Amino acid sequence: MKTFQAQFNLPGNGSRYARRAGWIAVLLLALSGPAAVTGETDKPPTPAPAARAAAKPPWGRIVMVGASASAGFTESEPLGGPKTQQYRLSRYLDAALLAAHEPVQNLANSVFFIQPEAAGRYQIDQALKARPTLVVGIDFLFWFCYGEDPTDKDRLQRFEKGLKLLEAVQCPLILGDIPDASGASNDMLPTDQIPNAETMSAANRRLKEWAASRQQIVLVSLSGFMRTAMANQALTIHGHTVPEGKTRVLLQSDKLHPCALGSAVLALAILDAFQSGWPAHSAAEIRWNPKEVFRLGFNAPQEPPNNPAKQATPVPAGD
Numbered sequence: 001m002k003t004f005q006a007q008f009n010l011p012g013n014g015s016r017y018a019r020r021a022g023w024i025a026v027l028l029l030a031l032s033g034p035a036a037v038t039g040e041t042d043k044p045p046t047p048a049p050a051a052r053a054a055a056k057p058p059w060g061r062i063v064m065v066g067a068s069a070s071a072g073f074t075e076s077e078p079l080g081g082p083k084t085q086q087y088r089l090s091r092y093l094d095a096a097l098l099a100a101h102e103p104v105q106n107l108a109n110s111v112f113f114i115q116p117e118a119a120g121r122y123q124i125d126q127a128l129k130a131r132p133t134l135v136v137g138i139d140f141l142f143w144f145c146y147g148e149d150p151t152d153k154d155r156l157q158r159f160e161k162g163l164k165l166l167e168a169v170q171c172p173l174i175l176g177d178i179p180d181a182s183g184a185s186n187d188m189l190p191t192d193q194i195p196n197a198e199t200m201s202a203a204n205r206r207l208k209e210w211a212a213s214r215q216q217i218v219l220v221s222l223s224g225f226m227r228t229a230m231a232n233q234a235l236t237i238h239g240h241t242v243p244e245g246k247t248r249v250l251l252q253s254d255k256l257h258p259c260a261l262g263s264a265v266l267a268l269a270i271l272d273a274f275q276s277g278w279p280a281h282s283a284a285e286i287r288w289n290p291k292e293v294f295r296l297g298f299n300a301p302q303e304p305p306n307n308p309a310k311q312a313t314p315v316p317a318g319d
Helices: 014-031 049-051 088-098 116-129 150-166 197-212 221-229 260-277 290-298
Strands: 002-003 063-065 136-137 175-176 217-220 236-237 240-242
Touching: 014 260, 063 088, 088 260, 088 290, 116 150, 150 197, 175 260, 197 217, 217 260, 221 260, 236 260, 260 290
Parallel strands: 002 217, 063 136, 136 175, 175 217
Antiparallel strands: 236 240
């Protein structure tokens, strides 16, 4: 396992809004029907470095799981809409890949925060059914640490449940760490849903420890991206630099979600982290110019209305 201090996006989704309109999201979930529950799986084998270097290209069938940063979110369309699609991370991952691949399947959902355990279990189950060559879960763990819980001990116990769900993924898996989103708009992320600094640090230490024996894991520093963007500092990905004074715009005004350009930068950061950890895969397979990736992703055709990624995540009855 390698940890990469790259530039990334901020995961998560709102709460104060959810308290006003949460019943709508819950209704959407209920209308989607029951979800299949993934059973317990054995711990995946740890591949030897030689096997990792000789692994087949992972781009063929990519599946994305997670919350609103992956699913796409804009405050003007809190429950989704035509503009929301231009924020979907999968569009920019598709745009950045020059290698032949199926369109990225995006199972992420902006209402993940309502029931992260049920939503996460459902997404992993669906991802495994797709037989992926690569799973991307940049903000999958965010709501296993953030959100409503009586104590920070409870948060860390829930974080363990998120890691347990991810043990079922045996193909290459890209995960983001837990960023400090305490500067986010209180309307989007109330203070009572933010873990303290010690809990965030403990979660990230545990994530590194968990990933250390799983060579298929690549960790991306969402926390580093957040600090860089909020401080408006320069950020470089594979030789392309977003200069000092220009990175704050990668996040929306809520200081939590990426803008469309931020999603393009995040997609390249993900690929740079993966390519660095799996050097057998050529950098020539990736379009590294962030402006070009943004242009192609932003202007990509609209997804069909029956795309399962646009539907609300079902939750099992009684969860």
